[in-house]
Amino acid sequence: MIPTQWFLILSAILFSIGVCGVLTRKNGITIFMSIELMVNAVNLTFIAYARQFDQLHGLIFVFFIMAIAAAEAAVGLAIFISMYHHKDSIDVDDANLMHW
Template identity: 55%
Template sequence: MHLSPEVPLVWYLLLSAVLFCLGVVGFLIKRNLITVFMSIELMLNAVNLSFVTFAHQWHDVKGQIFVFFVMVVAAAEAAVGLAIIIAVFRARATLAVDRIDLMKL
């Protein structure tokens, strides 16, 4: 029995592009701060998928190392971002992006 061939590089890049576009659309259209935050995370993960794809294609570890650093920054951003979102919700009692005006406390 012959196993199916490797998944082509183009499929990974297409998936990465679709995920990135979904993240951009979510960032631009949604008005909930949590959804905007998740869209940014989706865009970061789409870029990570591209880095890993090219690193595997070129048999180079540098792309995977860069993905590790992006994931560390994304984890720190998630912790700080969620803390800011909680602080905004406590101060404004809403997570609607167009209703939040932090300059007027």
């Protein structure tokens, strides 16, 4: 059995990569993908702890996170499509007005 700690370290590395993507990139969709990466890193932590403590609650949380990630993807991508129609770009620097 692989120690839970290792999964946590992998999850931490992936989460940090996601943070780095969000902080350094300007392409909206890449930022969005980095967020998905962070969400997945958290999912891995949940499942690792679920096995460590023999609790199914962790898995059910992952289930809900997946459902919410799907909703988030739909709305987020709709926002980027809408932004592209108005600004002709999905660079987050171009979204600098409160109204379109």
